[in-house]
Amino acid sequence: MSAPLLFLDVDGVVLPLGAEPDDLRDDLGRTLSALPADLVWATAWEHSANIEIAPRIGLPRLPVVEWHDPTTAELALDAHFDLHWKTRQIVQWARGRDFAWADDEVTTADQDWIAQHHPGRALVHHVRALLGLTTADFETLRRWLRGEAEAEADGEGDGDSTGGGEGDAQDDDADERRPAAS
Known part of the structure; x- marks a missing residue:
């Protein structure tokens, strides 16, 4: 069976808001690569993420979601359901x-x-866009990708997932929200 996919945004996720690509460290790439997932860029940067971001953080070229313009019907449905433009x-x-x-x-x-x-x-x-991926985010992702989060779906999870995951990065516990890399 294939490992799960991990779709990654750049701005506000890999690259905290206000940071520049030159601020990134390669330990972020090592941490991402250690996750039990197949990494995929899901960013408006598209292929530029492989040119501008991946080398700075020590990642190889990754597959890229190439965005297409939605149809009028898709736009209307997405607006009705208040979906992010990437979701569908x-x-x-x-x-x-x-x-x-x-x-x-x-x-x-x-x-x-x-x-x-x-x-x-x-x-x-x-x-959280100002922090980008933090240690707490990586722990949530790691547990879910390993399937450990399913046992917690009926317990302490706080609504950040679908299909049996857990953990919402929107909590206010700043002590657990240290940036993983800057």
Whole structure:
């Protein structure tokens, strides 16, 4: 069986808001590579992420979600459901494969829509844009990707996932929200 996919945004996730690409360290790439997932860029940077970001953090070239312009009907449905502009295309790109998606703009509307339209497991993980990925975010992703989060779905999880995941990066516990890399 294939490892789950991990869709990564750049701005506000890999690259905290206000940071410059030159500020990134390669330990971020090592930490991402150590996750039990197949990494995929899901960013408006598209292929530029492989040119500008991946080498700075020590990642190889990754697959890229190439965004297409939505149809008028898709735009209307997405507006009706208050979906992020990436949601529908990420589900299409995954083709039923389990995935986690780390983004700073996702909401419960995206979680709910994915739960109804994606047959596999999915974790929709909100990252605080000013911090980017933190140690707590990596722990949440790691546990979910290993399948450990499913046992917690009925317990302490706080609504950040679909399909049996847990952990919401929107909590206010600053002590556990240290940036993983700057």
